[in-house]
Amino acid sequence: MARYESVLESIGGTPLIRLTRAAQGLRPRIYVKPEWQNPGGSVKDRAALAMLRQAEADGSLRPGGVVVEVTSGNTGIGLALTAAHLGYRAVIFTSSMIAQEKRDQFAAYGAELRLVDAFVPRDHPDSLRSQGERFVAETPGAWLAQQYDNPANPAAHYTSTGPEVWDDTDGTVTHFVATVGTGGTISGTGRYLKEVSGGRVQVIGADPITSRYSGGDGSQKYIEGAGHFVHPETAVDEWPKSLDLGVIDRYLPVEDQDAIDAVRELARTEGVLAGGSSGVALAAALELAEDLTEDDTVVVLLPDSGRAYLSTYFNDSWLAAGGFTGPAPLTPVEGPTV
């Protein structure tokens, strides 16, 4: 499709791009799926649109209503653009630490930002989550998206991302690799691919090494969007309901340095500029590919573009200050970033 009657129709339908130079010496065909080709610049446009449409359908969001989410990341952008198009007010509760550029992007879509100290314990009345929930309780017509526990999030990938991967590989895909934040992407896409292939497609969760999903201690976080981390003071170790554990065959833990190397290499050798969580997915896929054959086809989902990370993962002094080598951060990225 090359013509859409609205921006919302243009969500989804991202291509597959074969890796040639970055996959040299590896036997399987490796394709990446650049999700920044969605209008809001990330994979989360799919979930945002689906959650909002579901809320309209079940009556929890009505004309004149208010779209609310607690996020500082890509889901907020997806909701902001969808709300803008459909004429809803959008209010996003986010960490006071988010970058100015991101604030400006929310503002550009006309969304209201409520900046909250992300280090307040989650059960405290001033925490991000408490403030978001209180706002919704006190505001007539307000609807809270709750991407971590919203079935429309994985469903968006079951009905769009999964079929796209299957159709665009003519059913030859053997391995699907994705990072796990809320789990929406991997759960929905993975379930579809398992069903349509009769269980043949292997689903691999690429995970930052300290993330709880792959058995890490949840201690630290450099890569935004991917993994499950437990800040000792702020977070409760709760597994999202959007995550379907039964779909993931295995996790591959990835060191931050390897993710950064992978994504920088991808830009230099393929001309594909992807973000940090994409590096996690790609590093895992390249490791996996070493044990595969010419008969295998690996699809790697890249959640967002490197353009949002030019001053971090692609910046040598930022990397050096963080103790990372080569061409990493002074302080871990904190707060909700999904």
Ligand code: PMP
């Ligand atoms: N990477 C980035 C940059 C993201 O914003 C997200 C969304 N949280 C993910 C990976 C993981 O996607 P999901 O929430 O569908 O698991």
